[in-house]
Amino acid sequence: MRTFGKWLGRVLLALLVAAVVIGLWKREEIARLLAVNSLFSEEKIVHNFSHMDGAFLSVPVSRGDGLTSELPYGPETELPETVDDWIAARDVTALVVLKDGAIVYENYFNGTGPEDRRISWSVAKSYLSALVGILLDEGKIASLDDPVTKYAPNLEGSAYDGASLRNVLHMASGVTFDEDYLDYDSDINRMGRVVALGGRLDDFTAELTETFAEPGSQWQYVSIDTHVIGMVVRGATGRGVPELLSEKVIAPLGLEHAPYYIVDGSGTAFVLGGLNMTTRDYARFGQMFAQGGQWNGKQVVPADWVTASTSPTAPTAEGQIGYGYQWWIPVGAAEGEYMARGIYGQYIYVDTARDVVIATNAADRKFREAGVAEQNIEIFREIAASVSGGT
Missing domain, CATH: 1.20.5 (Single alpha-helices involved in coiled-coils or other helix-helix interfaces)
Structure with a gap:
């Protein structure tokens, strides 16, 4: 014994x-x-959204060797009283409003500040779209109708075999992917754990085998489609997205603070939602689009791509919000009205006709509730009219 x-x-x-x-x-x-398991908890979400490099692997995105180009300030403008109620209800952490390229309103909430580099979530998709437009113009990508497997051959035999680059830009791949953030076992949350534990998103994507529709026939928001766009970009150039984005977009814009990307275990950027930068610099990107892709006299993004990517060409249901190439177009949008949008209340809203750009970040745990998205758009429209003299 x-x-x-x-x-x-x-x-x-x-x-x-x-x-x-x-x-x-x-x-x-x-x-x-x-x-990751406490990322969205009520007591931590605000801090987490400004410190994502503490929860995930990350890589810096160089600002380049050019001079920082500070956004000018215009006359300070009071916003409608309804905005204060909206800020409180939606747990807004930052709000920057540009009129004619100048800051007319800027404020930060919930203990955050102007130098916080905030998580973009799906706003990052619109940045990748801009990069695709540049690479098309340079001839690195031959056509939007090329199959994604031309540039990402490891997707042969997967659910993406047969989908084109246009299909994934439109969120019309037909690939089955559960994007329920509230379900621990959903595909989107399984993907998050892959990133957190140092796995490879390319492998995760190649293992998807189920489809629900023929490519191009039906729109359904599937975030993993954007990872496939990133695979195409990397395959077409032999370079990583952070390096390309720095060279083609970030450096020409003269950002005030260097952004960073969340990456997986292989160092591949989490392009579908892992870009982090200040709210002022999100606004700067929106202003460049409002100017037809130009910044400081340089054509950063081809003008025809700005128009094409922000037009509602995806096969969305009639009467519902429109979608372009990784940009959203609100119901009843005026010409040149569109937005980048991410979960929990991240937005870059552009009203080209009024030359108004609104960048906002939030930690809105109720962002999925009925009517919230529509309320956000109405507030943006109200702000745009207000800073334009009510017109």
């Missing part, structure tokens, strides 16, 4: 040592997984 007790003690000690060793070896992965 005493011998058995000694044996059991040795076994337990060995297991304890093994647990400690594994814990030390995997402590970063475990810490990231714990951070």
Whole structure:
């Protein structure tokens, strides 16, 4: 009996040592997984959204060697009283309004500040779209109708075999992907755990095999489509998205603070939602689009791509919000009215006719409730009219 007790003690000690060793070896992965599981908790969400590099692997996006180009300030403008109620209800953390390219309103809330580099979530998709337009213009990508497997051959035999670049830009791949953020076992949350634990998103994507429709026949918002766009960009150029975005978009804009991307275990950028930058710099990107893709006299994004990507050409249902190439077009939009949009209340809203750009970040845990998205658009329209003299 005493011998058995000694044996059991040795076994337990060995297991304890093994647990400690594994814990030390995997402590970063475990810490990231714990951070992901509490990412959207009420008491942590505001802090987390300004410090995503504390929960995930990340890489900097260079601002380039050019001079920082500070946004000018115009006459300070009071916004409609309804905006204050909206800020409180939607847990807005930052609001920057540009009129004619100058800041006419800027404010930060919930203990955040102007230098916070905030998570874009799906606003990042519109940045990748801009990069695609540039690469098309340069001839690096031959056609929107090229199959994605031309540039990403490891997708052959997957659910994406047969889909074109245009299909994935339109969110019309027909690939089955559960995007329920409230379901722990949904595809989008499984994907988040892959990123947190240092897995490879390319492998995750190639393992998808189910489809619900023929490519191009039906619109359904599927975030993994944007990762496929990133795979196409990398395959067409042999370069990573952070490096390309820095060279083609970020450096020409003269950002005030260097952005960063969340990356997976292979260092591949989380292009569907992992870009982080200041709210002023989100507004700067929107202003460049409002100017037809120009900044400081340079054509950064081809003008025809600005028009094409922000036009409602995707096969969305009649009477519903429109979609272009990774940009949203509100119901009843005026010409040149469109937006980038991310979960929990991230927006870049552009009203080209009024030359108004609104960038806002939030930690809105009720963003999915009925009517919230429509209310946000109405507030943006109200702000745009107000800073334009009510016209």
